[in-house]
Amino acid sequence: NAGVTQTPKFRILKIGQSMTLQCAQDMNHNYMYWYRQDPGMGLKLIYYSVGAGITDKGEVPNGYNVSRSTTEDFPLRLELAAPSQTSVYFCASSQDRATGYTFGSGTRLTVV
C-alpha cells in the first residue's frame, strides 16, 4: 500500500542546474498537487492537475513546470534552479475535492 511516492528525498543543486522531482500514486486518484513548504510559511500551491493531460498553475508557479501524461505520475520540473527554490516539496493526491489529501514524504531541495 504505497500511497504517494516521492523521489528523491534529498537533493543539492547548483544555481542554474535543472532537475525533475518525481511523484507517483497508486490509488487511482484524479487530483494531484505540488506544494512547497518554507519555514513558518505553511504550504504554497505550485501546480495541480485534475486528471491526465490537464494541469493548471497554483499560487507560486514561476520557475516550475509540470506534466500529467498518466493518472499515476505527476513530475515537477525545475529549470535554472535559483536559491529561492530551496524548500521542501510535497506532492499530494486526492479522490475528490472534499476528501482530503494523501501526501508524499517530501523532497528536501537545497540550491547553492
Added chain:
Amino acid sequence: GDSVTQMEGPVTLSEEAFLTINCTYTATGYPSLFWYVQYPGEGLQLLLKATKADDKGSNKGFEATYRKETTSFHLEKGSVQVSDSAVYFCALTPRGSQGNLIFGKGTKLSVKP
C-alpha cells in the same frame, strides 16, 4: 481571497494537559475545513475534517467543530501525550475550487513528560 489564520506557536504543554489550537478562516460560501498533522521529518497526514456548518470532525482524541457564525475550526484534545508533539495545520478547500487546499502557517506543539 480565501485565507486561514492559526494561533502562533510554539505551544508547550505538559502531558495530560488540555489542548486548544485556534483556527479562523475567511472564505466565500461554505468551504470544507481540515486539520493536518506533520510529525518531524514526515509529510502531512489528514487528522480530521468537516464539510458543513456544525459538523464535528474527530480522530485519535482530537476534535474540531465547524462554526459558520464565528468562521472558526478550533482543534481540541482533552489530554495530550508526548506522541502528539508535531506541527498542526488548519486548511480549507474553497467551494467551487478544484480541491486546492489553502493552509494556515502551522502551529508547533511540544508536549513534555
